[in-house]
Amino acid sequence: MASLDDLKKRISSVKSTQKITKAMKMVAAAKLRRAQENAEKGRPYSEKMNNIILNLSNGISDKENAPKLLTGTGEEKTHLCVVMTSDRGLCGGFNTNIIKKAKQYFQKILKENKILKIITVGSKGYDQLKRQYKENIIEKISFKDSKNINYFDADKVGKIIIDRFKKNEFDVCAIFYNQFKNVITQIPQEQQIIPLKSNEEKETSSKDSYEFEPDEDEILSNLLPKNISTQIFKAMLENSASEQGSRMSAMDNATRNAGEMVDKLTIQYNRSRQAAITKELIEIISGAESL
Amino acid sequence: MSEEFKVEIVNPEKSFLSKENVTEVVVPAFEGEMGILKDHISIISFLKPGIIKVYSKSEENKYFVEDGIVEFKDNNLSILTSSIYNMSDLDRNKIDQIVKEAEKESTEDNIDDQKRYLIDQKIEALKNLNLN
Numbered sequence: 001m002a003s004l005d006d007l008k009k010r011i012s013s014v015k016s017t018q019k020i021t022k023a024m025k026m027v028a029a030a031k032l033r034r035a036q037e038n039a040e041k042g043r044p045y046s047e048k049m050n051n052i053i054l055n056l057s058n059g060i061s062d063k064e065n066a067p068k069l070l071t072g073t074g075e076e077k078t079h080l081c082v083v084m085t086s087d088r089g090l091c092g093g094f095n096t097n098i099i100k101k102a103k104q105y106f107q108k109i110l111k112e113n114k115i116l117k118i119i120t121v122g123s124k125g126y127d128q129l130k131r132q133y134k135e136n137i138i139e140k141i142s143f144k145d146s147k148n149i150n151y152f153d154a155d156k157v158g159k160i161i162i163d164r165f166k167k168n169e170f171d172v173c174a175i176f177y178n179q180f181k182n183v184i185t186q187i188p189q190e191q192q193i194i195p196l197k198s199n200e201e202k203e204t205s206s207k208d209s210y211e212f213e214p215d216e217d218e219i220l221s222n223l224l225p226k227n228i229s230t231q232i233f234k235a236m237l238e239n240s241a242s243e244q245g246s247r248m249s250a251m252d253n254a255t256r257n258a259g260e261m262v263d264k265l266t267i268q269y270n271r272s273r274q275a276a277i278t279k280e281l282i283e284i285i286s287g288a289e290s291l
Numbered sequence: 292m293s294e295e296f297k298v299e300i301v302n303p304e305k306s307f308l309s310k311e312n313v314t315e316v317v318v319p320a321f322e323g324e325m326g327i328l329k330d331h332i333s334i335i336s337f338l339k340p341g342i343i344k345v346y347s348k349s350e351e352n353k354y355f356v357e358d359g360i361v362e363f364k365d366n367n368l369s370i371l372t373s374s375i376y377n378m379s380d381l382d383r384n385k386i387d388q389i390v391k392e393a394e395k396e397s398t399e400d401n402i403d404d405q406k407r408y409l410i411d412q413k414i415e416a417l418k419n420l421n422l423n
Contacts, residue, residue, distance in 0.1 A: 210364075211333060
């Protein structure tokens with residue numbers, strides 16, 4: 001059994017860990033509120049953008065000549081996966097969940113003998129993927145230096161993707177991120193951005209005819225790159241809210257566990273202290289009796 | 292019958308402006324300025340750098356945009372833009388700064404004609420602002 005001194009040291013060390021996790025939780029909670037607000041404020045933009053594009057692509061008459069960003073290259077040989085993770089750890093299963101989702105997708109692709117290329121956004125994703133998929137990672141991007149998420153950063157990622165698409169480096173592009181649902185639930189998402197998948201909303205979008213100025217093609221070819229940046233920006237916003245939420249609940253758990261541990265250790269400490277006193281008393285009494 | 296419709300301006304970070312009671316909006320569309328009144332035909336267009344004017348019965352607001360998309364449908368006008376400034380927040384110093392940045396950008400070699408056109412438009416629009 002550990003000595004009294006050891007126990008004392010452990011209790012104080014657990015207590016100071018608890019202080020740290022508690023502080024981290026507070027910070028995460030404060031940041032979460034901001035991140036959540038940002039994510040919610042950012043939603044209208046990406047939704048509107050999506051709607052306009054849907055309306056446009058429904059209205060487009062000549063599918064053959066439509067921009068490739070919309071329809072794809074006609075092949076599905078090379079897949080580009082953009083895995084978006086955080087730059088910092090200590091946020092529970094946040095990064096692991098994204099990676100898990102991404103890995104499932106990777107395996108599916110590799111099984112079908114397709115070529116896999118990966119871009120990681122955020123350093124944690126790179127750390128976790130480099131062991132298994134080192135030769136697939138073609139680029140790693142990290143925004144450690146920028147304090148807040150801004151559209152400019154998302155645009156940079158978008159441009160990289162589009163540049164590579166124009167060079168015919170891939171046919172299909174999907175992004176992976178965590179969608180923020182609430183503090184304890186974040187859903188890892190897989191979203192295909194090239195070619196654009198028109199989801200179920202198709203029926204709800206009206207069949208009104210629009211007037212276009214300039215013509216559809218020009219609008220589309222201008223809008224699609226923007227849409228990619230927008231989708232990435234949305235993913236970044238959702239991700240940051242999820243990261244803070246995940247960190248908050250992870251740190252909350254850690255704080256609680258540390259509390260439990262302190263309680264347990266304190267009981268153990270008191271017991272052994274009592275046992276030592278009893279032992280000493282017995283020694284004194286039996287010493288006195290023998291006289 | 293009321294002559295008013297709804298306008299919404301959003302940028303990636305937030306919903307910049309939402310107003311129910313505007314009577315006319317003038318946007319700097321790609322092929323020239325375009326005034327939008329109630330019951331305009333559904334339209335999608337681009338913006339070039341310029342000023343958006345939002346008129347309601349009681350007031351008139353001006354915003355400077357660098358790019359964007361407008362969609363008008365069912366008396367809802369949505370303007371998506373990545374950079375927008377409220378004219379009342381802009382002063383000469385800030386305008387000069389933006390102009391300088393744009394001029395620097397236009398001297399770079401690796402931009403295509405369309406981009407150069409947009410940048411020139413932007414500089415021109417900003418310089419015109421300076422006059423009033």
